[in-house]
Amino acid sequence: MIRLENLTVNLKQFTLSGINLEVKRGEYFIILGPTGAGKTLLLETIAGLRRSDSGSIFIDDIDITRMEPERRKIGFVYQDYALFPHLSVRENIIFGLKCRRAHKIAIVMKLLQLAKLLNIAQLIERRPETLSGGEKQIVSLARALSTDPDVVLLDEPISALDPQQREGVQNELKDICKKLNRTFIHVTHNFEEAIALGDRIAVLSEGRLIQSGTPEEIFRHPNSEFVARFAMTRNIFAGLVTDDGYGGSIFTIDNNKLEVMTELRGQLHASIRPEDILISRDVLISSARNSIKGKITRVDDRGATLYVTVSTTTEFVCLVTRRSYEELGLSEGSEAYITFKASAVHVF
């Protein structure tokens, strides 16, 4: 468990002020914030790479606020991996153990264990510059885990990866956190990443933590413009992805079964943009695979456009122009059908 009490860092141009935070062992914690919110500064302060001006940091109730970084048992993974370019993958991973003068046998055992856990045995003798982004990221994680840290800090660990690699690394990070029962603190500016990974999320803005809670709490009741603007422009659901029996996928939320396009399976999230949902009075016969009957429960007037909430067992927000809304003769309380393509649902 790691606890921050009133942590404050004053820099010339920027202040990180009064950060209070508690993250449990085995928890995957996300710190979400826009660029310049102080995310990296916060992580570097937790790791002891920067001095805090006031406040305290505790790991398992031991005060580590003034402890040297090398004694804190905190692992660090940087966005662009920061692998030592003059060392091989093996030497990178065992660097920390060698510095701590671990026994040769212990080093080999650890290397084997990590190679197996992260499935990187084939990379061990390679040089960092020959690895792909995803491989570098996993090696960087292996290096951070080599010294059995209590807490692993990850600074935008998947932002630099291309989308294909991103999904794989994302799942792997969460798996490892749970398998090893370590505390992971991961900072990102990416909402979907935050929802997909976070057991809990804290929102950091201009050096302050302005909200924390489960992904649902954060996105249902955002108290920052930064999150609200995102939450409003997406329908976000938690649900279960299964096979539909024909080679496709079904996303189940409450009683609604949505056809979606994804290779992922299990308890996941989905988002649909309001502008991708069509509203109609009657069933719409079209190529779109999802059509659900519901009732209009709310209309948010935005001038030329309207955000219309259609409730089934779940609420969907749809964006329509004022003109089409009026021409359809819809109003609050009337029944309506919503229709969207399977490809309009983004599963993550």
Next chain:
Amino acid sequence: MIKKTIKYLHQRRLTLTFLLIGLVLLLFIFIPLGKMIFSSSPSTLWNTLLDKEVRDSIWLSIYTALIATAFGLFFGVPLAYFLARHSFPGKRLVESLIDVPIVVPHIAAGIALLFVFGKSYLAGKAFDAIGIHFRDAVAGIVIAMIFVSVPFLINSAKQGFEEVDERLEKVARTLGASPWQTFFKISLPLARRSIFGGTVMMWARSISEFGAVLVLTSHPSIASILVYERLEAHGLEYALPVASVLIIITIVIFVALRYFTYRSKKQ
């Protein structure tokens, strides 16, 4: 065919123009060096090498420059690392002062040193007490060389350290490396190419030093001073072979060093 050639030349006109302009400078450097080397017959050069005074002076140049460079490494690398990693008020000024020995006339540099290391002055007195003199002594040659050539090493090493991503050092710390371990296992190895380059430059500049050394120590004489003395006392004819030998030895050493650094770069 001709059309094609003209078209090709037309497309490459920037490259060709710059090559021609650059060629002028290359000739300006190569012709004097070549004339120098080939103006003395091989037998004259050989006889010059057999002259003990010449051999001694060249050897003296090489090893005093080595000692100066060793001091430069020991004191300069820590300073370079400090400057690369810390900012403080007046840092710009300090950095400019480091460059001053490069720009002042070296005779003046020598005189400045004399005012500190001369027997009747501060440092001179202190060193005199432990039996080290700087007037007409090897130690004098060494401090003159350090003074005028250490900026090359400091600047090059500083640049090397600046190019090392600070986050690599930070990661090393979180992995359990002490500040010393971080320096010796991460920062130093990653900056080694620049440090090596600076070392070679410092050594080269030390070997070629004349003015500052002349003020402090003309005897025993390093090679550059011997060339000057022979020119003064006996004329060009006597100075030339010594100069040629000095140039040949320097070229051989530098081509060899270049070759080895190029190879290690490839690896």
